[in-house]
Amino acid sequence: MGCFIKFSSPAILFMFLSLLLIPTSAHVQVNEGGYISAVISKKGLDFFKNYLINKATSSIIPLELPDIEKSKKIPLIGKVHMALSNIIIYSVEIDSSYVETGDPDLLLAVSGATADCGMNWEYSYGSWLLPTISDSGAATVLVEGLEVGLTVSLKEQGGIVKVILVDCGSHVRDISIKVDGGASWLYQALFEAFEGKIKSAVESAVTKKISELITKLDSIFQSLPKQIPVSDIASMNTSFVRSPVLSDSSVEVEINGLFTAISGTSMLNYYHKGFESSASCSSPAKMIGIQLNENVFSSGALVYFNANRLHWIIDDIPEKSVLNTSGWRHIIPQLYTQYPNDGMNLYISVTSPPKIHVSEHDIGGTIDLDMTINVLDSSEVIPVACISLKSKEITWPVSLD
Numbered sequence: 001m002g003c004f005i006k007f008s009s010p011a012i013l014f015m016f017l018s019l020l021l022i023p024t025s026a027h028v029q030v031n032e033g034g035y036i037s038a039v040i041s042k043k044g045l046d047f048f049k050n051y052l053i054n055k056a057t058s059s060i061i062p063l064e065l066p067d068i069e070k071s072k073k074i075p076l077i078g079k080v081h082m083a084l085s086n087i088i089i090y091s092v093e094i095d096s097s098y099v100e101t102g103d104p105d106l107l108l109a110v111s112g113a114t115a116d117c118g119m120n121w122e123y124s125y126g127s128w129l130l131p132t133i134s135d136s137g138a139a140t141v142l143v144e145g146l147e148v149g150l151t152v153s154l155k156e157q158g159g160i161v162k163v164i165l166v167d168c169g170s171h172v173r174d175i176s177i178k179v180d181g182g183a184s185w186l187y188q189a190l191f192e193a194f195e196g197k198i199k200s201a202v203e204s205a206v207t208k209k210i211s212e213l214i215t216k217l218d219s220i221f222q223s224l225p226k227q228i229p230v231s232d233i234a235s236m237n238t239s240f241v242r243s244p245v246l247s248d249s250s251v252e253v254e255i256n257g258l259f260t261a262i263s264g265t266s267m268l269n270y271y272h273k274g275f276e277s278s279a280s281c282s283s284p285a286k287m288i289g290i291q292l293n294e295n296v297f298s299s300g301a302l303v304y305f306n307a308n309r310l311h312w313i314i315d316d317i318p319e320k321s322v323l324n325t326s327g328w329r330h331i332i333p334q335l336y337t338q339y340p341n342d343g344m345n346l347y348i349s350v351t352s353p354p355k356i357h358v359s360e361h362d363i364g365g366t367i368d369l370d371m372t373i374n375v376l377d378s379s380e381v382i383p384v385a386c387i388s389l390k391s392k393e394i395t396w397p398v399s400l401d
């Protein structure tokens with residue numbers, strides 16, 4: 001009968017989705033009441049890291065550094081006042097980066113990055129004897145061997161994960177300056193006067209930008225909903241139940257995952273525990289493995305049952321004569337005699353909260369149904385038969401491919 005049901009109501013869609021989702025094989029783990037857990041593998045973390053670095057570099061660029069000034073004694077010339085302004089990093093090239101799951105924090109490092117910088121220079125010198133001499137122009141700076149490392153901690157707090165920057169450092173190995181125009185002594189003078197200052201300006205600008213980015217990332221996490229409505233009556237509790245567990249180059253997160261009625265009835269007592277044995281996707285090819293406890297399905301089914309949504313009318317099937325008394329003329333002549341050529345429908349209702357069980361190889365359910373056969377005589381609906389289906393346990397085999 002199932003194949004005639006149209007996926008028109010969210011309740012049906014939910015039931016069928018429940019059956020399509022595939023459980024994964026198990027390894028035992030203690031748990032604190034989460035019913036959905038996800039393991040982000042090394043591959044997933046790498047993907048996330050690359051995404052973050054791309055986002056970070058594109059949001060950092062162009063990065064303006066503060067102006068720098070300095071007076072310096074130059075042989076044969078005297079004391080020269082020099083200033084750099086409009087110092088802007090306009091591109092960053094990253095050579096390699098890696099992410100590592102420490103205990104308890106997440107480490108991210110970028111090494112061998114290069115950055116291109118543009119700036120304006122000017123200088124002036126003179127004495128009471130000579131008129132002031134000044135000049136100005138542009139220069140480019142190549143920053144080489146830029147290393148950045150940061151340590152981030154992920155902590156669950158009131159159902160939400162906080163992203164905390166524990167440590168962040170940056171180091172510049174080398175810079176080289178290319179001066180357009182200017183006097184012949186200028187390159188060496190600029191380099192000597194400003195090498196250290198440019199390096200530390202780049203380092204502190206990068207560190208500052210990264211801590212701003214982590215704050216931004218944290219506020220994105222803070223704005224994640226703790227409940228996601230899935231239909232007009234049910235929502236899923238997406239609260240984190242504990243801090244992400246970092247191990248083995250992977251991150252495991254666990255959310256409550258139970259369905260609750262939007263009207264607010266809490267059903268926590270209905271379920272004793274989360275995963276008795278929790279699953280993990282062992283295939284390294286996957287970026288993320290998600291496992292669902294059977295209580296996720298059962299809680300959803302209970303919400304729809306309590307909201308009186310687990311009933312359906314089937315009135316349109318390909319074989320039209322089955323839902324017309326004329327089709328039953330020879331089998332149940334009395335029906336046809338009493339209601340000639342009338343349409344019929346089937347009303348199916350679930351009579352107790354369905355229980356769904358998930359095991360390694362199959363998904364099973366216990367669903368009690370009442371099926372009523374109605375005749376539609378003009379505007380009247382006349383029940384002519386009722387069948388109670390008490391299913392003990394229906395199972396659907398699941399393949400793990």
Ligand SMILES: *[C@@H]1O[C@H](CO)[C@@H](O)[C@H](O)[C@H]1NC(C)=O
Nearest residue numbers: 033237239240241256260266
């Ligand atoms: C959602 O899950 C969290 C964590 O398990 C729990 O503390 C909270 O009470 C749940 N919220 C509702 C509405 O059930």
Ligand SMILES: *[C@@H]1O[C@H](CO)[C@@H](O)[C@H](O)[C@H]1NC(C)=O
Nearest residue numbers: 324325326327341342343344
């Ligand atoms: C039932 O079938 C008869 C004979 O095919 C047809 O005349 C009649 O319109 C059908 N009734 C409905 C409600 O479709």
